[in-house]
Amino acid sequence: MATNTESTAATARPELSDYLSDDLVIHGLLVFSIVLMGLPLILAVVMSTQTPSEVYEVTNVGIGSQGLANYQTALGEYNLGQYMWNSFVMASIIVVGKVALSLLAALALVYYRFPYERAVFMFILLTLLLPVPVRIVPLFQLMADLGWANSMLSITGPYIASATAVFLFRQHFMSIPASLVDNARLDGVGPFTFLVKVLIPMSKGMIAGVSVITFIYAWNQYLWPLVVISAQEKQVVQVGIRYLQGASQSGLTQWGLIMAGAVLALIPPLLVLVVLHRPLLKTFAIQQK
Amino acid sequence: MSHIQLDDLRKRFGDVEAVRGIDLEIEKGEFLVLVGPSGCGKSTTLRMLAGLEDISEGELRIADERVNGVAPKNRNVAMVFQNYALYPHMTAAENMKFGMKSAGDYGDDEIERRLDRAADILDIPELMERKPGELSGGERQRVAIGRALVREPEVFLLDEPLSNLDAKLRVQMRAELLKLHQELQTTTVYVTHDQTEAMTLGDRVAVLDAGQLQQVAEPQELYDFPANRFVAEFIGNPAMNLVPVDVVEDGGEVRAEHEGFSVGLPDQAGLDDAVGQSAHFGIRPEDVSLAGNLPADAPTHEITVSVTEPLGESLLMHCDVGGDEIQVKAEPRAEIRPGDDIEVGFDEERLHLFDQSGDAVYHSTSATPKTSEAPLTE
Amino acid sequence: MTEFTKPFDSSWQAYLLLVPTFAVLIAFLYYPAVETFRLSLYQTLLLGTQKAFVGLENFKILATSPEYQRSFVISFAFAAFVVVGTLVVSLFVSYLLFEVSRGTSSYLVAAIWPYALPTAVAATVLMFLMHPTLGVITHYLEALTGIELDWFTSGPLAFVVVGLVAIWKQLGYNIIFLVAALNNIPETLTESAKLDGVGRLKMLYKVYVPLISPTMVFLVVMDTIYAFFQTFPMVDLMTSGGPSGATNLLIYKLYRDAFEFNSLGKASAESIILFVIVAILMYVQLRVSESYTHYGA
Ligand SMILES: Nc1ncnc2c1ncn2[C@@H]1O[C@H](COP(=O)(O)OP(=O)(O)OP(=O)(O)O)[C@@H](O)[C@H]1O
Ligand SMILES: [Mg+2]
DSSP states (O other): HHHHHHHHHHTTTOOHHHHHHHHHHHHHHHHHHHHHHHHHHHHHHTTSSOOOOHHTTOOOOOOTTTHHHHHHHOOOOOHHHHHHHHHHHHHHHHHHHHHHHHHHHHHHHHHBTTTTTTHHHHHHHHHGOOEEEEHHHHHHHHHHHHTTTTTTHHGGGGSSHHHHHHHHHHHHHHHHHHHHHHHHHTTTTTHHHHHIIIIHHTTHHHHHHHHHHHHHHHHTHHHHHHOOOOOOGGOOOOHHHHHHTOOOEEEEEOOOHHHHHHHHHHHHHHHHHTTTTTHHHHHHHHHHH | SSEEEEEEEEEETTEEEEEEEEEEEOTTEEEEEOOOSSSSSSSHHHHHHHTSOOOOOEEEEETTTEOOOOOOGGGGGGEOOOTTOOOSSOOOOHHHHHHHHHHHHHHHHHHHHHHHHHHHHTOOGGGGOOGGGGHHHHHHHHHHHHHHHOOSSSEEEEESTTTSSSSHHHHHHHHHHHHHHHHHOOOEEEHHHHHOHHHHHHHHEEEEEEEEEEEOOOOOHHSOOOHHHHHHSSSSOOOOEEEEEEEEEEEEEEEOOOSSSEEOOOEEEEEEGGSSSSEEEEOGGEEEGGGSSSSSSOOOOOEEEEEEOSSSSEEEEEEEEEEEEEEEOTTOOOOOOOOOEEEEEEEEGOOOOTTSSBEEEEOSSSSOOSOOOOOOOO | OOOOOBBBHHHHHHHHHHHHHHHHHHIIIIHHHHHHHHHEEEEETTTTTEEOOOHHHHHHHHHHHEEEEEHHHHHHHHHHHHHHHHHHHHHHHHHHHHOOOOOOOHHHHHHHGGGGHHHHHHHHHHHHHTTTTOOOOHHHHHHHHHOOOOOTTHHHHHHHHHHHHHHHHHHHHHHHHHHHHHHSOHHHHHHHHHTOOOOOHIIIIIHHHHTTHHHHHHHHHHHHHHHHSSSSHIIIIIITSTTTTTTTHHHHHHHHHHHSSSSSHHHHHHHHHHHHHHHHHHHHHHHHHHTTTOOOO
């Protein structure tokens, strides 16, 4: 498309070569920027194969002699496998819980007539003003009182309701043509059938998008698990990386091992993003409106 | 006894009164068309029949039962929407079955039987496994009609079902709808803003404007005896010419006097009141003829052509007569140019007069209107 | 937005559907938030086992504490650094993406992936690569420019390094929105300028930036919130607030006051101040998006 319009514009004037070289420059700049953005990650992957002594030779940026051994050590000896599993369970529970609860809430908000609709919606939206740090001290105490400290409940429960997800599903439901809803009324379709047979199949993209956003968000949690989980074996992988920092071998910090841990902690959300970037982008497009 | 009765039906949306008291009786098996300009309350009326919209005031009876407040699914009506309203994730068959399945009142055999029958009637068995995205507009609308058919309802309600189709398909579907109705004889209420569709489809046509019923009559009668200026201008294309005149009596003959012409009105009852008043004189473009086509003694008037529009089957001329514009339809290859002065005569059988409030006071046709449902203009 | 008559009108069913969401929001969001307000009026003693009502004393202490004042100023400076840095870089990359691939997304995933980058991972990786003695980046930077990146001892350098980590991680999110905004501009709006031969850079700031300003405002707000709330792992992993408080962001100070020093009352007061900051930012976002609604659909 772009090349088309540009070349037509260009042939009209004597600057075809200008435009072509211009285009090359743009591609060049773009590749350069993308490489620059990815460079730290590439270096991290390379370094994750090095032994501490190789790491300490600063100018050595080649593949090291450890191969994948650092990954093995991180996953096994340093328990990163356990932490990643914990993170995975946490993120999955949050995704499923948040999607389910938000679908139900949006169903009520969009398709039910009930008193104080607006107030209810505002009540949900206002929680956007309450990120974890704003309520962290009492929340911590609440977890202790409930006996939830050090449990999966404590790192999932507070996250499974969300203003953003309710808002997104609500927007999406409202964009479903009114006549489809009228039709359901003429047929006397009940709310449960309507949700399962009509709304959910028609919201697959949005559900995928919300799931990706939620998964990446949940996987990224750091402060709250750090505060509320003190038993190491229950910890999530982001905080698990912190434990790796103490790892040293004959006085040398095991940076290769740490890099392996960092790369491991990045893989799941990165995979999710690459595979599901389309629904994610669509969902963001709606969120901003 | 009529099948559907609307008794002073009203609908308010907050401060807006969308439907302002409609009285209407629809016979069993009748095909009634509700027509009117955009925003006049057609859809709202239809949706009140379906139960999709609450009735603010008045009474609605279907099969002699008051149904205000009865849930849509219990009214035994089926509706077809302009945008088809098909579920995009279901095949045509699933779409058609969905309502019956969720009602839960039908056995699987019954559902299949009805599905096959509807598919046959509409000639779409081969489309049944496709999803709406894989169907053309016309095919989608057929499936939507099929979905209404399988419910075997007592009343069909259709809201501009053909508006999203291209012109050619619209004509074809129109004919099929007529055939379908002849076959099934189900009471049908059909909403459209297109007067041609209204005229061709309706057993009777109800003209609506600003939430009020203007006239209900058979198509030809609507055309020949419009009850008021609104109907006169709305029905027929191009619209009826309306120009202000003074009605005078001149030696026993009543005449409509205009700056550019004076027409004798064949005597008829009801004209007495109009004499001495100003009124609007109405004549359809197709009822104005070039002098050459008239008997030599017929009265003619001189008018000036300002614009010509060749329509193919005729030539439409915008003309100036005594400072007002009228449109005239002439034979297609008449050698007439803008700026020409031409002589025309009015068909004496097709003259109309409307009083200051817009009500018809006089139609020159000798035949009298058959049914005379009183227009509602208080 | 389509208007339709809602098909279901059983109020109790509606409330039933809302119960799970409400239960979570009340128990884990509203109740703790209200508690934070209450706690901020108390002083906690003996490792949090006792407390005494002190009114607004905690806020007074914070307002007059040089350490808190410094943390406050640093946090705003940090937010400004992160917001400007993120927007400039992502606008540049987004514009390139937009120019080469109107409509296609071949490069897109390669540019937005930092959205999936966990903050702790970003911090760990750059901490090593920019390590004062072991870092590859540090090494070549010094070799090429002579700049010594000794951020373990230099406060300003630490500030910048942590800021760069924060920017890196946030690029993906910004590029997602900027590319979408650029692609939303009707081509007819820009074609005539192109035909007039307006240069690319001039197009960017004379035509595109004004057209996507609603998105830019949205991103300024989101990036600011990010800089205040999501940067904890970076400080925690890289600098622990140092050297000598140069990266002691409000969020980090709050964490330490609450969970290292057990000053729960004071920490709650700090939470309230953060709440006020989010509230103001959200309000700005709301007002701006309202005044720009004529842009959107
Ligand atoms: N849900 C609603 N809330 C408020 N006003 C409404 C609502 N539905 C319709 N109206 C108003 O009622 C009037 C009649 O609307 P209706 O949809 O019946 O018109 P219509 O004759 O079907 O027009 P069209 O040919 O454009 O479909 C309009 O002025 C419309 O704005
Ligand atoms: Mg309508």
